[in-house]
Amino acid sequence: MVAFLLRRFSQSIILLVIVSILGFVVLNLIPGGPLAQYALDPGMNQDDRTRIAAQMGLDRPHWVQYFDWAWRLLQGDWGTSFRDGNPVLTVISRHVPATLLLMGSATVIAVSIGTWIGIRGATHRYSVFDYVATVAAMIALSIPTFWFGLIGIYFFSLRLGWLPAGNMYTIGDGSLLNYLHHLIMPSVVLALVHIAIWSRFMRTATLDAISQEFVKTARAKGVRERRVIMKHVVGNALLPMITLAGVQLPSLLTGALVTETVFTWPGMGRLFLDSLGYSDYPVVMGLLMFSAILTISANFIADVVVALVDPRIRLA
């Protein structure tokens, strides 16, 4: 176990270094850079832009910039945002709660409904329910979230006036009820796709488990069908879902770009897009490292959990 942990840890470090180098190279390969936004400013000339680039340290060779950044990171300094002058960690931490709220509620909806649909679809294979669920999942997966979002806003906000047309809260009203009211539409829209994914995975996993010998044995022993499904089938079907959850977990914090844009939700997805748009290198690199660390940790935790739950799998 200790050897496994050590090996995974050293692999993770190497992976992080590779991710950071790749991210840095790609970021710097994109022409334009942080000063391109001033290209059409009538009052700024090339001298001004050259001077500002030098003041920001952007005139140094790329490898110097990279090592400077990496060295500071090792000392716990994630840098300062070019856009608003705040420390990168502050910038990220300001956007995490919004994303956590949205993704968290969407995931709860998606997992509970998706799991139920998946199990029911598998146990009632080729029933009307199964067909409807399959077609609905295909539709949900193929129609862009953007469209669902705008249709939702059109009907529930503009036509019916039941739900707000976006934003996380009404400015000046910080009540829980106000947040929940704003949360309904984005979390449901976001959950649609995840319900589809979860139900399909759950259905496949359940079908796999249902055809196993031990299920037949259990039935032959005269165990009640409900108990067969809940204990023997679902218990085993959930195993691969732990790995899936491990893969999905980081997105809880890294955000849902499209949904956040349609519903003007100030989360991580939007932060990433905006930072990329303004070439806010420190924040983009910070987000990259943040999500890389999350992904690596989540996968690691999933591996450990699977091993703990399923004694057949050995960590070696």
Added chain:
Amino acid sequence: MTKKPFKLPDMSRRNALGLMGAGAAALLAPNLLGKPAFGQTPPDAPAGRIMVGVSQEPTVFNPLMPHIEVDDNVHFSIFDALFRINENGAIVPNLASEVPSLENGGISEDGLEWRVRLRDDVRWHDGEPFTADDVKFTLELIVNPDFRSWRTTGHNLVRDIEIVSPTEVTWRMEEPFAPYLSFLTETFIVPAHILSNESNPNEAAFNRAPVGTGAFRWGRRTAGDNLVLQANPDYFGEGPYIEELIFRYIPDMTVLFTQFQSGDIDIVGRSYITQDNYEAANALPDRVVDLVSTPSVESIYLNMERPQFQDPAVRQALYLALDRGSIIDVLYYGLPKPTETFMPQQSFYYHDGLPTHEFNLDKAREILDEAGWLPGPDGIRAKDGVRLSFNNSTTTGAHLREQAQQFVQQTFAEIGVQMNIENLPAAVMWGDFWGQSEFDTAMVGITFLIAADPDVSNRFHTAAIAAQGGRGSNTGQYSNTEVDALLEEGARTFDPDKRREIYLRIQEIIRSDLPFLPLFAYTQVYGRKAGIEGFVPNTNTRSETWHAAGWYWS
């Protein structure tokens, strides 16, 4: 402290001329706009709040640091400059008590000695008095080599700033530079008593929670979402009449318009309501929709160093082959105004007698034939080995421009000119590709004037060609010695009448040289809820909230 309302008085000769240029109706406009006949009057105490929708996020709150237009909205609300430029193009006092001119002795005859007198009743949001110290500190900070300052043009000519008294400051200019007065309308004064104690002004806490003298003070910011400013009850000028001024950041313009429809947003300015939504916006109940002309001119920019564009005949023929009427009507819903010059049509310096564009393919062919550009075997004209084939570039994803390019491509093809569309992502397009003149032609909307001053040296002077080692934004690499001389003279001339003559002549030469082919001057669709009074669009600033102090709910 008694309130002396800061109206728009002090009719210096220059201002009066500016107003005359804008027309007599405009002269009366400021009062008419805010106060219709049966008199809405502002409330006695600030009441209510106004939510402004913006599709870029304001993030830079130190007005002297590099920022984009949306940040100006915040600067205009929190800070004051020495002067402001109003909706008629007149420069009026703000923190200063008078606008210096040759007549009042504020500017010496040679244009070198400047004297600015300041108001004595202004306090910073933290209660400290505003004095000449703050002006001196601000002007010095801008040229501090350690400070990451925004624009330095003009400021780098200022020498020997002296504080004569708390309400009077003087300085000497290295050379006479008339546009500086306009530049000062965009130079917001920052507090010396806060920033002078900072070892590194680039990272001062002030930059994230600014202290100004303006009608609104810093409230709270929710990053990625909104910024709340609060009324400054001790403001020395008119207003504010609302308690809170809120900027809500909505990145997607479709969603922004939806929120304007749903009533979440009270005011939408700039180009955030797209032209195709103009009809829909007009049809909304309880909304006021204005068409506001802007200083931004859409054109096809030519890289004059390319061999294809050296011959004036080619540029004339291309202009004749531009079906801009159709582009305006079909793509832009007829909203923008055709123009022949870089000068905004509401400027005192606008030349209204320039030859009018005509769309005439036969004439274009004739001119090219006469000049010796004859069609080759592939139908494309050539002369001395130079084929009339070139790229046209703009930002990918700018749908209207992409369609306009196709219009242009077709009509150019009809006269034997091949225009290839080569569009690039914004970051690439406006990087070195634009700045170092690596393009053949570009479809681009440009604001030529800085702070509404007619000086366009930065765009058209030979010394401003960055690709040839110059310092400026003459990306078309236009070079004309007569224009150079006129630009230099214009920047030295303080008398508005004489300046006007110079810039009219410059516009004539540029119209005949055609370094860019003008398409139209942009018109923006502004929307607001009925019941908001005192809203005055001002195309001489980059901000729709330049005078939010005067806004109130009826």
